[in-house]
Amino acid sequence: KQTNHYVHPDDLRTAFALEMSRMYRNEVPLYSDLIRIVEGVNDQKFAQSINSNTMDRLDLERHGAIRLGKPMEMRTVCRIFGVLGMRPVGYYDLSAAGLPMHATCFRPTAVSSLAKNPFRIFTTLLRPELIRSKEAQDLAECMLAKRTIFSPELMRMLNTAESQDGLDPEQAGIFIQETLKTFSWAPTAAATAEEYQLLKAQHPILADIACFKTAHINHLTPRTLDITTSQENMRKEGMAVKDRIEGPPSRRCPILLRQTSFLALEEPIKFVNNSHDESLQMVQGSHKARFGEIEERGAAVTPYGRKFYDELLSKAMENATGMSPEEVDEQMISTFCSFPDDWDELRAQGLIYYEYECTGKSIPDTITSCGTDRATIVQQLLTEGVLETKPITYEDFLPFSAAGIFQSNLGDKSNQDNLPILKGSAAQDQLERALDMCIIDPDQLYASAQEASLEICLRKLGTSRR
Ligand code: OOG
Ligand code: NI
Incomplete structure (x- = not known):
């Protein structure tokens, strides 16, 4: 079996994330400025705290978000991200926040892969049944039914990757380039101005999801070590910034995730003409969807x-x-x-979740494992400074923060208040059917990372399960 010439999924993901970042910097130059600001703050912050050990993955670290329209798109995207070593983790019910969609996050799950590059994509799927206007629902579904966001070349490569269980470097290059097309910006809408307006009046997110030929990435998010300073610097440079940081307040011991963004830009787009005659002049318009975000991550x-x-x-x-x-x-x-x-x-x-590390100090004679339960031994080892703990970084998202990010970037608050959207209940099974896969419970990942780190330490110390 010749599998060693295949590119490792972790390396594929890194190459993909770098290409995605390059593409977005070209598409949205303001995002380049954001990266520069965050890198400046991180360098400064890092210089102040020598024992921070996140720097190795930090300059690579990003998350992005896409919004999909139909179950088949979700399934294909799940297969694509699978090749990049990313699995659906966590279920996010956004209907609780008045949005007709639900989501999962594709991300690596193994501790070693997260350490290499924790690139994540927050991926939402429209739930047309939550749109109250039948007219808008039908129109959105009809437009989505007609579109294909994956190139034939991408589908061929995807099949190849799955059947041979990997991609060689040349195939990997094609796979990444073709995947980027799916997430690129297509300034010519696949809708007439009237169709766009009808959907937008119902909910701006509907127009964003259903009126385009691609599932454009709507933001990328570098991780900052100090979100307060980063946000100040964004304002100083004159960026229009979200009015407050989402998530927990500023603390000495950061937990979960704090996020803010520069607001979505109004970008020129062209609408197709009613007659579908390409020679007819296209109608100019504009659309607001793409922004840049920053995040500060704390303990899970x-x-x-x-x-x-x-x-x-x-x-x-x-x-x-x-x-x-x-x-x-x-x-x-x-x-x-x-x-x-x-x-x-x-x-x-x-x-919180935490991982154990051996400090290098050996076990004092006062500690014996005979007849003592593991919890007691572990406590003694911690007290004696043989073991130490370190919080595990939160790798996921927060539904209410996500809703806040959505809201700030959809523009036009007024038309969100009269949203005739049903508050649906969570429908994880429906999303899992679309994915054709079970969604992984993030808590299981954190709990097993914690447990595995303890096992490794105890084995090293030779006190394991005596
Ligand atoms: C996704 C918003 C959620 C986050 O960081 O919470 C998100 C979107 O706007 O499509 O990315
Ligand atoms: Ni985000």
Whole structure:
């Protein structure tokens, strides 16, 4: 079996992420400025904290987002990302936030792959049944039924990759270039101005999903070590920035994910003419969809920690109605006072996931494993400084933050308030049918990363399961 000339999925993903970033920098020059700002802040921040060990993956680290229109697109995208070593992790019900869609995140799952390059794509799928206007629903579905966002060459390469279980370097180059076409910007809409307006009036996201020939990437997001400074620097450069940072307030011990963005740009597009006669002049218009985002990642929280976070968030948001962005931030800080802000405390209370590391110190004679349960031994090893713990980075997303990001970038708030959208219930099974795959539970990944790190340490120390 000659498999060693195939490119490793981790390397394919890195090549893809780099090409995607290059493409987006060309398409949206403002994103180049964003990268420069974030790199400047990261270099400074990194210089101040020598023991940060995230730098190796940091300059590569990105997430992006795409919005898909039909189940078949989701299935194919799932196969494509599979070749890049990315699996669907987590279910996000966006109907809870008034959006007619649900989502998953494609990302690597193995600790070693995450360490190499944790590139993620937040991928939403339209749920036409949640659109109340029958006319808009029918139009969107009819337009989506007609489109193909994958080139024949891409489908051939995808089949090849799956049947031979890998791609050689030449095939990999073709695969990546063809995949990028699917996610590139096509400034000529696949809709007439009337169709576009009809969908947009119903919900701007509908127009964005259904009126184009590609599933354009709508943002890319580098990771910053200091989102507050990055946001200040964005403002200083005159970028139109979202009015507040989503997610938990600023803390000594960062948890989960904080995000902000520069607002989507109004970009010229052309609409097709009613007559479908190509020789007729196209109608000029504009569309707002593409933006640039930054994120600061903290520790992954346990289900118990997440419940606590969600409770505090909704409490703060309830109190925040009618407040200015600055007041909301203050409200968040005061509400989150009850969420411990000390790593040992967070760990002791079972609020976060962490991994174990051997410090290099050997086991003192006072510790014997005979007749003692593992939890006690581990506690002793921690107390004696033989083992230490480090929070595990949160690799996923937050549905309410995502909704905030969507909302800020769809433009025209007024027409969102009269949205005639049904609040649907979560439909994970429906998304899994589209994917033709089960969605992986992120908590299982964090829990097993924590457990595996302990196993490795105990084996190293020779105290494993005696
Ligand atoms: C996706 C928004 C969600 C995030 O970082 O939470 C997202 C979109 O606008 O399509 O990317
Ligand atoms: Ni994002």
